[in-house]
Amino acid sequence: METYDNNRRVLVGMSGGVDSAVSAYLLKKNGYAPIGVNCRFFNNEDAFISDKTCCSLDDANDARAVANRLGLPFYVFNFTDAFRENVIEPFVQSYVSGETPNPCIECNRKLKFEKLLQRALELGCDYVATGHYARVSFDEGSGRWLLQKGVDPAKDQSYVLYCLTQQQLSHTLLPLGGLTKSEVRALAQTLDLPNAKKHESQDICFVPDGDYASFIEQHLGKTFPSGDFVRKDGAVLGTHRGIIRYTIGQRRGLGLALPAPLYVCEKDLANNRVVLCSNEELYSKTLTARDVNLIAVPQIDRPLRVQAKVRYSQAAQPATVEQLDESHIRVVFDEGQRAITKGQAVVLYDGDTVVGGGTIDMV
Helix, strand or coil, rough: CCCCCCEEEEEEEECCCCCHHHHHHHHHHCEEEEEEEEECCCCCCCCCCCCCCCCCCHHHHHHHHHHHCCCCCEEEEHHHHHHHHHHHHHHHHHHCCCCCCCCHHHHHHHHHHHHHHHHHCCCCCCCCCCCCCEEEEEEEEEEEEEEECCCCCCCHHHHCCCCCCCHHHHHCCCCCCCCCCCHHHHHHCCCCCCCCCCCCCCCCCCCCCCHHHHHHHHHHHHCCCCEEEEEEECCEEECCCHHHHHCCCCCCCCCCCCCCCCCEEEEEEECEEEEEEEEHHHEEEEEEEEEEEEECCCCCCCEEEEEEEEECCCCCEEEEEEEEECCEEEEEEEEEEEECHHHEEEEEEEEEEEEEEEEEEEC
């Protein structure tokens, strides 16, 4: 990590995990005055029944213990209303409309780098910092702040940060961008931090058992009726258990006895049908995306060659992007991509640099 030569105050989002703990330590080591903050997204009556999520009450206690160990001021901010409005409600409505959303991106967009930054500036802090594995830099030539991949390819989180604006990036520190996960773990153990051996968070925090459909039905107070599984030609193959229980590319859990493997390729909301197809039919080259945020460039004036990815775990693939209007782009891949899914993000790269991205709305 680079050495900082200032003494500015920075608000550090501390989730209770090892990554944010090491981030706080590195900031203090390099001359910053960190203030630890845990963001409370749930009321006391909300129960966390999984050990795979972040943001639980135990996590808040872990964050406080780390702050005490490092000698940092520590506060808990109550963002429960904002989280419900900006993350949970859009997640539910996106699923109901046939999409498969990524709530972690919306949490970054609306909470961690908007609400938290606003609070930081109100408190006289110059920066917010998190434990994300990505890098922020300033390009003198273009006069723009850049977001780049973390050096650890297995942990790079630039995909879920594509939504950051120039103003947000100018006030963001990501101390782990130049480190690998193993280096972070080793440092935490050397420092004897209380959470040095803590597990990774894996599930969506407000759906701790991973059952999105049950969560949505409970949240809305309604159930979703069964309907037909069909082929593209309309041939009925069986009965599904509610259209929100299926995602594009899904094969397992269909409950059908089929002569050959079939996969979910479309959700026909108007007719309450889930359309199945062969694996080969899941591939497509073209998508459009809405709510576009560009980072490396202010706009795309002509077709631009990029590498693009349509899911977090995917390797970026060669593609050409055109900007259709202020908030929409069209991406055409050189080769077909499997199971491009509405509601997920497409993120554009130029090497290690994030050009921008948006929410997939048409395939």
